[in-house]
Amino acid sequence: MRSVKLLVTLGLVVAAAVGCGDQRAPADNRVRDADTAERARRVAAAWEGSEAARVWSRGYYPLGDAVQLPAGAFHDDADKRAYATQNFTLHALLPDTAKKRAKVRWRDGDSLTLPLASAREAYDKVARGGNSGPALTVTAARLGEMTVPTSRGTATVPAWLFTVKGYDTPLKRVAVTPSELPRSPIGAVPERTDALMPLVGLETVARDGRTLTVRAEHGGCDDGPAVDVLETEGSVVFSASIRGTADGPCTSESRVEKLTVKLRHPVGDRIVLDAFTGRPVPPRQQSARPAR
Known part of the structure; x- marks a missing residue:
């Protein structure tokens, strides 16, 4: 070439x-x-x-990251390495939800209903490590929301909020798949x-x-x-x-x-x-x- x-x-x-x-x-x-x-x-x-x-x-076509980190992330090099290698330890039961679909909402009032990923599916996209190095510990999970830039402007989207030990705010992971x-x-x-x-x-x-x-x-x-x-x-x-x-x-x-x-x-x-x-x-x- x-x-x-x-x-x-x-x-x-x-x-x-x-x-x-x-x-x-x-x-x-x-x-x-x-x-x-x-x-x-x-x-x-x-x-x-x-x-x-x-x-x-x-x-729904997101233009930003599907993950939002906790405030103050990360405290030290060990936590940085854990996240970079996707090394997590789960010390919680991941919740089930009867909801199979959820809405993405834009600021102009438009919305779009899309399939909702389970807490397990969202967690597995974040925690793909499993090595012997430093790990971040998840102690709880709940369904919430986060904002992301999209091809139609900023949208509020369903997200799984994972409580990470040592951090005051959760790690958020988008819970819907792009169109x-x-x-x-x-x-x-x-x-x-x-x-x-x-x-x-x-x-x-x-x-x-x-x-x-x-x-x-x-x-x-x-x-x-x-x-x-x-x-x-x-x-x-x-x-x-x-x-x-x-x-x-x-x-x-x-x-x-x-x-x-x-x-x-x-x-x-x-x-x-x-x-x-x-x-x-x-x-x-x-x-x-x-x-x-």
Whole structure:
């Protein structure tokens, strides 16, 4: 995967190692490569007024983390390691609930009823460790709520609240599954190049709605990934690429880094799209069912 044409990017410089958080926002959001720009425009145009956009506007698609940590987390390195390795000890009976479905509610009054995960299902998504290292202890669980950013703005969603020993507030885990993703009105690009690659996913959307962190892939013999942005009235289209590639032998090593992008306007209810796939950028914690 070596292109002779060097993509002039937005100046996103990422000095971090794999998964590190040393991220810098681009100077502006102009898409500068002609082919990449044309692809981004085609993706935006395909979604504008489409059936997929209609389905998206009515679904529950979270843009934030499915877990909210207790206040003050974490007290020490042992607790940090326990959470990072998903190592938990359960010292409580997880409650059953007769409810099989629950509502997601938006601030404008809209709501959507979705299947409700059990306390056991939610706990198992958080506690996948089981190693001999430090562990966090769960002493109780109850059904409650939490707020998350979504494609339709902030929503109040059902959540399981787990009491963690040593912390005054619970660890919260979303208790509903995202809606089924709509089928994209435009197909993916047939082949990866250094000038256009698929994004790995959407990491976070900041409170200001303008600062988005995405994850992008690159190799071991380049200067890292970059992301260009096309903003339209109905969508935000990201175009991922690789900077500073050169011809010659190279290892097949694959790395993933985080890039922080500053939009001109808050994302709001616009669709966040990947120019390569032609589909919505998948949120980090989203485990949605496959497209129809």
